[in-house]
Amino acid sequence: MKSFACRDIGMDCKFTARDNDEAALMKKIADHARKAHNITNIDDAMMAKVKAAIKEV
Numbered sequence: 001m002k003s004f005a006c007r008d009i010g011m012d013c014k015f016t017a018r019d020n021d022e023a024a025l026m027k028k029i030a031d032h033a034r035k036a037h038n039i040t041n042i043d044d045a046m047m048a049k050v051k052a053a054i055k056e057v
């Protein structure tokens, strides 16, 4: 299971997401980023940050 927490990329935010599949997890994160943080376009730098923050649990 892969786990992501928004606070791990420096956001003051309680959002966490989990999924077995990294692509599905990225989709959940992208949805959250758009709705909660107004991030409509996840660029390469953000993507790298997110991927670095994903933990295996």
Ligand SMILES: [Zn+2]
Residues within 6 Å of the ligand: 006, 011, 013, 014, 015, 032, 036, 037
């Ligand atoms: Zn967040």
